[in-house]
Amino acid sequence: MLPLQPQDIQTHIDRLAGQDLYLHLELTTGAYASHLDSTRPSASAFITNAAVRYTNGSISGTGPYRVGLKTEQGWVYAEGLTHVDENDTERLILAGHDSQGKLIVALQLSRERF
Amino acid sequence: MNTIQAEHQRILVVFPHPDDEAFAAAGTLAMYIEGGAQVTYACLTLGEMGRNMGIPPFANRVTLPTIRKEELADSCLAIGIQDLRMLGFHDKMIEFEDQQLLDSLILKLLKELTPSLVITFYPGYSVHPDHDATGAAVTRTVGRLPAAERPLVHCVAFASNHEQMIGKADVKLDVTAFLTKKMASIRAHRSQFQAAELVGNRELTDEEIRNRFGTEQFWTYRFD
Numbered sequence: 001m002l003p004l005q006p007q008d009i010q011t012h013i014d015r016l017a018g019q020d021l022y023l024h025l026e027l028t029t030g031a032y033a034s035h036l037d038s039t040r041p042s043a044s045a046f047i048t049n050a051a052v053r054y055t056n057g058s059i060s061g062t063g064p065y066r067v068g069l070k071t072e073q074g075w076v077y078a079e080g081l082t083h084v085d086e087n088d089t090e091r092l093i094l095a096g097h098d099s100q101g102k103l104i105v106a107l108q109l110s111r112e113r114f
Numbered sequence: 115m116n117t118i119q120a121e122h123q124r125i126l127v128v129f130p131h132p133d134d135e136a137f138a139a140a141g142t143l144a145m146y147i148e149g150g151a152q153v154t155y156a157c158l159t160l161g162e163m164g165r166n167m168g169i170p171p172f173a174n175r176v177t178l179p180t181i182r183k184e185e186l187a188d189s190c191l192a193i194g195i196q197d198l199r200m201l202g203f204h205d206k207m208i209e210f211e212d213q214q215l216l217d218s219l220i221l222k223l224l225k226e227l228t229p230s231l232v233i234t235f236y237p238g239y240s241v242h243p244d245h246d247a248t249g250a251a252v253t254r255t256v257g258r259l260p261a262a263e264r265p266l267v268h269c270v271a272f273a274s275n276h277e278q279m280i281g282k283a284d285v286k287l288d289v290t291a292f293l294t295k296k297m298a299s300i301r302a303h304r305s306q307f308q309a310a311e312l313v314g315n316r317e318l319t320d321e322e323i324r325n326r327f328g329t330e331q332f333w334t335y336r337f338d
């Protein structure tokens with residue numbers, strides 16, 4: 001994973017627009033959050049291989065970054081994105097990490113099932 | 115060889131995540147293995163939803179399962195575990211799995227291996243929902259066996275309230291003699307072990323390692 005460059009991500013988002021895609025979207029504080037600090041609730045959500053098709057999408061912010069994808073029926077949104085899998089040129093693999101390097105958010109798009 | 119080593123020759127370990135074995139039982143397992151025990155480790159998931167991705171992050175949601183599979187194999191090698199079974203369940207989802215499927219797989223392992231000792235998590239006192247659900251499946255399945263056929267079940271517990279609820283551990287093992295193997299097992303989980311809450315952001319001294327990792331403790335599960 002490398003710190004993401006927003007211009008590259010925008011190009012990638014544009015390339016995947018208007019196609020039937022699989023989405024992995026996740027936000028998590030981790031299952032140990034409240035065990036390590038009782039004032040922090042554990043909260044997380046993920047959806048794997050959701051079918052999605054967006055008409056247009058963009059990345060914004062100055063880092064960490066936000067991504068919004070406009071679908072025919074609504075929106076896909078993620079905030080806190082910092083890294084990209086630079087080796088994956090087909091799929092778009094984005095993640096956000098906290099100051100300890102732990103994943104807090106993930107947004108992934110692929111033509112094939114994850 | 116001390117008596118505790120000779121006590122068990124066939125051991126089944128059931129945990130949900132690669133690295134559970136490293137922190138909870140690596141020293142104990144290395145000790146039994148040195149005493150001649152055959153250990154089977156049934157690891158329910160690949161920990162593919164873990165949040166530690168290495169520092170700086172080298173893994174992601176897509177690559178993590180493959181990376182953790184290799185780490186798990188290396189950890190087992192470090193401990194000396196002879197038989198690793200990866201059962202292929204999805205990380206974080208054990209509590210939502212088909213209980214009959216889960217129980218039938220565990221029962222199959224019990225019948226095949228006839229272990230005298232099973233090591234798992236204490237249901238309800240092991241913090242992560244996967245830990246609790248794994249312990250629940252194991253104790254449920256062992257509990258259904260006729261009393262005479264039941265192996266001993268040693269559970270790991272670490273919820274903040276666990277001593278209040280289940281008392282102090284009745285099995286406490288000094289594993290300082292096996293710390294080299296245990297630390298090698300922990301370090302085999304390369305994407306995980308740098309996490310600050312586990313080993314901190316600096317090299318630990320030998321004394322810190324002894325204090326932190328030198329004792330392993332278990333609660334014998336009571337079925338009645």
Ligand SMILES: [Zn+2]
Binds near residue numbers: 130133134242
């Ligand atoms: Zn675990």
